[in-house]
Amino acid sequence: xxxxxxxHPKETxxxxxxxxxxxxxxxxGWVKRGGYEALSQALKMDPVAVTDVVKESGxxxxxxxxxxxxxxxxxxxxxxxxxxYLCVNADESEPGTFKDREIMRWTPHALLEGSAIAxxxxxxxxxxxxxxxxxxxxWTIMERALAEANEAGVFGGIKVYLHRGAGAYICGEETAxxxxxxxxxxxxxxKPPFPAAAGLFGMPTTINNVETLSAVPHIxxxxxxxxxxxxxxxxxxxxxxxxxxxxxxxxxxxxxxTMGFPLKDLIYDMCGGPxxxxxxxxxxxxxxxxxxxxxxxxxSCLLDYEGVVAKGSMLGSGGVIVFDETTDMVYxxxxxxxxxxxxSCAQCTQCxxxxxxxxxxxxxxxxxxxxxxxxxxxxxxxxxxxxxxxxVLSDSCAAPIVSGIKKFRAEFEAYLAGQRQPVGGA
Amino acid sequence: MADGMVNxxxxxxxxxxxxxxxxxxxxxxxxxxxPHYCYxxxxxxxxxxxxxxxxxxKAPKLQIACATTVTEGMVVKTQxxxxxxxxxxxxxxxxxxxxxxxxxxxxxxxxxLQDFVFQEGQRGTRYGExxxxxxxxxxxxxxxxxxxxxxxxxxxxxRFMEDVAQxxxxxxxxxxxxxxxxxxxxxxxxxxxxxxxxxxxxxGSLLSKDFLHKARAWELxxxxxxxxxxxxxxxxxxxxxxxxxxxxxxxxNLDVNRYFICDHGRNHYxxxxxxxxxxxxxxxRDGELKAVDWDEALERVVRILRGASGKAVALVSPGxxxxxxxxxxxxxxxxxxxxxxxxxMGEEAPLAGVPNLALRAERAPNARGAENLGYTRxxxxxxxxxxxxxxxxxxxxxxxxxxxxxxxxxLGTVLGEHAACRRADVVLPIANVxxxxxxxxxxxxxxxxxxxxxxxxxxxxxxxxxLNQLAATLGMAEATR
Numbered sequence: 018x019x020x021x022x023x024x025h026p027k028e029t030x031x032x033x034x035x036x037x038x039x040x041x042x043x044x045x046g047w048v049k050r051g052g053y054e055a056l057s058q059a060l061k062m063d064p065v066a067v068t069d070v071v072k073e074s075g076x077x078x079x080x081x082x083x084x085x086x087x088x089x090x091x092x093x094x095x096x097x098x099x100x101x102y103l104c105v106n107a108d109e110s111e112p113g114t115f116k117d118r119e120i121m122r123w124t125p126h127a128l129l130e131g132s133a134i135a136x137x138x139x140x141x142x143x144x145x146x147x148x149x150x151x152x153x154x155x156w157t158i159m160e161r162a163l164a165e166a167n168e169a170g171v172f173g174g175i176k177v178y179l180h181r182g183a184g185a186y187i188c189g190e191e192t193a194x195x196x197x198x199x200x201x202x203x204x205x206x207x208k209p210p211f212p213a214a215a216g217l218f219g220m221p222t223t224i225n226n227v228e229t230l231s232a233v234p235h236i237x238x239x240x241x242x243x244x245x246x247x248x249x250x251x252x253x254x255x256x257x258x259x260x261x262x263x264x265x266x267x268x269x270x271x272x273x274x275t276m277g278f279p280l281k282d283l284i285y286d287m288c289g290g291p292x293x294x295x296x297x298x299x300x301x302x303x304x305x306x307x308x309x310x311x312x313x314x315x316x317s318c319l320l321d322y323e324g325v326v327a328k329g330s331m332l333g334s335g336g337v338i339v340f341d342e343t344t345d346m347v348y349x350x351x352x353x354x355x356x357x358x359x360x361s362c363a364q365c366t367q368c369x370x371x372x373x374x375x376x377x378x379x380x381x382x383x384x385x386x387x388x389x390x391x392x393x394x395x396x397x398x399x400x401x402x403x404x405x406x407x408x409v410l411s412d413s414c415a416a417p418i419v420s421g422i423k424k425f426r427a428e429f430e431a432y433l434a435g436q437r438q439p440v441g442g443a
Numbered sequence: 444m445a446d447g448m449v450n451x452x453x454x455x456x457x458x459x460x461x462x463x464x465x466x467x468x469x470x471x472x473x474x475x476x477x478p479h480y481c482y483x484x485x486x487x488x489x490x491x492x493x494x495x496x497x498x499x500x501k502a503p504k505l506q507i508a509c510a511t512t513v514t515e516g517m518v519v520k521t522q523x524x525x526x527x528x529x530x531x532x533x534x535x536x537x538x539x540x541x542x543x544x545x546x547x548x549x550x551x552x553x554x555x556l557q558d559f560v561f562q563e564g565q566r567g568t569r570y571g572e573x574x575x576x577x578x579x580x581x582x583x584x585x586x587x588x589x590x591x592x593x594x595x596x597x598x599x600x601x602r603f604m605e606d607v608a609q610x611x612x613x614x615x616x617x618x619x620x621x622x623x624x625x626x627x628x629x630x631x632x633x634x635x636x637x638x639x640x641x642x643x644x645x646x647g648s649l650l651s652k653d654f655l656h657k658a659r660a661w662e663l664x665x666x667x668x669x670x671x672x673x674x675x676x677x678x679x680x681x682x683x684x685x686x687x688x689x690x691x692x693x694x695x696n697l698d699v700n701r702y703f704i705c706d707h708g709r710n711h712y713x714x715x716x717x718x719x720x721x722x723x724x725x726x727x728r729d730g731e732l733k734a735v736d737w738d739e740a741l742e743r744v745v746r747i748l749r750g751a752s753g754k755a756v757a758l759v760s761p762g763x764x765x766x767x768x769x770x771x772x773x774x775x776x777x778x779x780x781x782x783x784x785x786x787x788m789g790e791e792a793p794l795a796g797v798p799n800l801a802l803r804a805e806r807a808p809n810a811r812g813a814e815n816l817g818y819t820r821x822x823x824x825x826x827x828x829x830x831x832x833x834x835x836x837x838x839x840x841x842x843x844x845x846x847x848x849x850x851x852x853x854l855g856t857v858l859g860e861h862a863a864c865r866r867a868d869v870v871l872p873i874a875n876v877x878x879x880x881x882x883x884x885x886x887x888x889x890x891x892x893x894x895x896x897x898x899x900x901x902x903x904x905x906x907x908x909x910l911n912q913l914a915a916t917l918g919m920a921e922a923t924r
Contacts, residue, residue: 185618187618202614202615207488207490207507207510358619358620359618359619360618360619361618361619361620362618362619363596363615363617363618363619363620363621363622364489364491364596364598364615365491365492365493366491366492366493366494366533366536366537366595366596367493367532367533367536369536369596369619369620369622370536370537370539370540370620371536372619372620373619373620374536374539374570374620377573381572394569400532401528401529401532401533401535401536404504404505405493405496405504405505405529405532406493407490407491
């Protein structure tokens with residue numbers, strides 16, 4: 018298969034520098050490449066100083082919300098009265114996203130190093146890395162890397178544990194993840210209290226994404242100014258970001274670009290665009306939970322937090338799903354809704370019932386049995402599912418439906434008018 | 444502003460509540476009931492039904508009243524279009540899989556889903572074409588059935604078992620719209636306090652087998668009473684249909700039983716409906732007990748008491764009211780009297796999550812009251828003294844193994860075929876706890892009143908009335924206090 022591909026000249030290779038380099042997976046190989054220098058440097062610094070560097074760098078959460086990382090760390094209590102915890106969210110399950118998997122597969126020590134630095138910065142004694150249950154290969158690699166790092170004693174007093182998920186998408190939600198580590202059902206918690214006040218086991222906790230933490234050693238080593246300089250558009254979005262591109266492109270995969278990079282260049286130059294002879298139709302820029310972009314929006318979109326928002330969507334996790342003109346958007350949206358209906362934790366009424374109901378309506382439209390009022394019904398239900406629940410799973414189910422109907426209404430109407438061959442359920 | 448108090452307005456009504464109060468509780472003080480399902484003041488907050496979404500000025504989106512604490516100057520609005528729409532949305536989602544089988548559902552009439560849909564739901568359904576979710580009824584435990592089709596997953600039952608009973612045998616199983624309340628495969632819902640899940644269930648999903656199809660909610664009269672199951676003194680409600688007690692439910696009292704009662708107390712009501720009651724006063728004439736009217740019966744007792752002297756013994760039930768016990772004492776005050784009671788003992792069963800709440804080993808509601816009035820627990824000795832006493836008065840103790848050469852006066856509800864009290868000179872029919880009003884003193888010394896839920900059968904009267912009549916006739920009434 019030849020994967021991973023060689024990096025494209027337009028990429029800015031920081032996190033992905035050693036993707037494909039098997040030796041970098043080992044402790045020795047990692048040290049040879051300058052690994053763990055940042056950690057020993059950070060351990061000599063005051064935790065506040067480490068946080069300040071990260072704050073200054075402009076690093077923002079890569080898991081989807083884009084919250085400034087240094088600021089998040091600074092929410093931890095100044096005075097440590099209770100144990101502090103670090104949780105590392107490696108439960109990457111957002112459809113269309115597969116960047117954290119590659120980080121763990123190829124550079125497990127980058128994650129361990131970043132985690133230890135973060136733990137030091139927030140004065141945590143324990144870090145839990147919560148790895149998606151289906152990630153068998155990354156799990157094995159992480160286990161080996163952790164054993165090596167422990168043997169080398171690089172973490173100082175910080176204890177790092179791996180915790181394997183059991184296959185629920187919702188456990189990627191930060192408070193559900195904490196419940197899961199505690200051995201409870203992975204249900205999101207009501208906020209407040211926020212994790213910095215009462216998180217894992219009720220103690221002050223910070224939770225960060227794999228990609229976020231993997232960037233930290235680079236920032237410590239090369240300085241905040243360097244990282245801040247990695248910016249092509251809005252100065253509020255700095256550094257590099259891995260984009261997982263899938264769908265109708267010729268060279269799918271992970272691509273690392275500087276913030277503010279044009280989405281068009283990512284799709285056409287790096288990924289080779291849609292298969293020969295087909296035109297781009299739409300794109301989901303940040304994992305399945307964000308609104309869909311049309312071709313025009315896609316081709317004028319800049320990949321940073323503000324740039325994607327300007328087009329009416331979100332940067333999210335950086336999972337880019339590309340659809341070409343042969344794609345049945347109605348079917349794709351049904352498939353997304355079905356995913357959320359399957360994964361809803363069942364706590365909130367709107368989500369439990371709404372995700373399933375909207376899926377049923379989508380299926381009936383596809384089966385050629387839709388009714389003229391179905392689109393209004395879908396929009397109304399989506400409204401009832403948005404902004405009213407504990408977590409955003411319900412909103413995530415509604416987002417593609419709302420944007421899909423808004424932007425590709427003609428395709429829905431074709432089904433409703435019986436002008437399209439009915440499609441069976443997935 | 445008083446220290447630690449917070450001012451806010453709810454739907455325009457200003458209220459002042461202690462800091463830390465939840466918006467949903469503050470609203471109650473303003474006279475506003477924010478519709479809700481998962482919230483219950485006796486359980487940890489879950490915030491999952493999303494029914495209590497309200498508008499709070501300056502908040503970017505609707506907030507759930509059950510998990511939001513009040514802040515100074517907060518302006519809460521429950522009747523704005525966004526809040527109403529949100530509630531209507533939740534009700535619609537709850538109803539798409541809820542069977543409209545209210546005509547055969549025990550909860551109908553006291554169902555929170557019915558009430559709030561009636562109050563603000565939609566006229567019709569937009570779900571139409573689909574079959575509703577269907578799962579079979581499950582037998583959860585000795586008295587609890589689970590009807591999953593009606594379940595709205597509010598998780599009150601799960602939280603009760605987990606946090607209050609602290610025996611987590613229930614959970615939410617599966618995910619999404621396939622979710623249901625699951626029970627541990629090797630467990631039964633047989634905790635001594637498990638029956639509370641039936642009361643907590645806002646819909647007809649958890650049902651009492653005992654109450655199953657017994658009555659419709661609107662046929663019931665409700666009377667405040669005190670449980671006679673043990674010495675805890677839990678506050679209860681007797682639900683009566685016509686003149687029959689058909690159900691016992693907890694009545695909130697934060698100092699005694701919070702919102703709960705145990706299963707022993709819950710099931711301890713059938714004796715109140717016994718059909719073999721004494722319905723007329725009986726006096727011994729020509730060696731046989733004959734039915735007479737009250738005047739004659741009381742006159743006979745007065746004659747016995749006036750004609751006797753020396754020792755008198757009262758053998759009483761610790762389930763008799765304090766009023767009756769005090770009057771009995773007055774009636775015998777001219778004698779060298781002693782009073783005693785015996786307490787049936789059982790197993791203690793605490794409710795782990797609530798301090799000082801348990802089914803007490805002492806299965807007697809008024810032992811403390813009897814003690815306060817000078818009755819002792821030395822029942823054996825009292826029986827011994829009774830043999831030679833001039834007068835023995837047995838109060839509401841039908842199984843009393845009394846033997847005496849003196850006069851025997853029995854006040855009771857029933858008279859067993861082989862009961863020692865069959866040898867009584869006078870038998871006076873009394874009301875049971877559901878048929879009179881009175882006071883019990885619980886184990887902590889708390890005096891609690893109970894009210895009359897149904898009429899006493901035949902000519903039966905409350906023991907307190909009978910004994911006070913006698914005391915008055917004997918000139919030992921109120922004045923001797």
